[in-house]
Amino acid sequence: MTQKQLPEEFYPLLEELQATDFVLVELTLYLDTHPHDQAAIQQFNEFAHYRHQLKLRVEEYYGPLQQYGNSYSATPWNWNDSPWPWQI
Template sequence: MDRVHQLQLLKQLQEVDFVLVELNLYLDTHPDDLQALQQFNWYVQQSKEIRKTYESQYGPLLGFGYSFNQYPNGWDEGPWPWEV
């Protein structure tokens, strides 16, 4: 069951980050669209929350200082996100 939850969080993160990419592209050509900007900011918050939840339970998603490393889900814990 824990593995299922891990996969669900990764899927949610991928979906939210996909929406962020699309909104980012849209805002590049429509910078005055307040509703799109509000949606972008809402999805940024969702992405942060999902990422924080994932990392607190399963370890860091990113290296090079972009993710905190914490015990007990640190660098030597597996599987890595790309191994799931």
């Protein structure tokens, strides 16, 4: 399998996606113990929306990031296109 070259713009997007995921994990942990904190819930929802938009941008370069209907596929099926996340 040939590994495709990724544009330089991909890496800052991937880093931003990873940072956003970190914020969402931390907010989830906080909200597990503070379920009535409206400001945290609002912040979580804003980051969840931002992550969705960012994920779509990242997938323009990389292809699907998640399987089982969480990401769309181009034609032809591109789930198995490299590089894989651990190859980046």
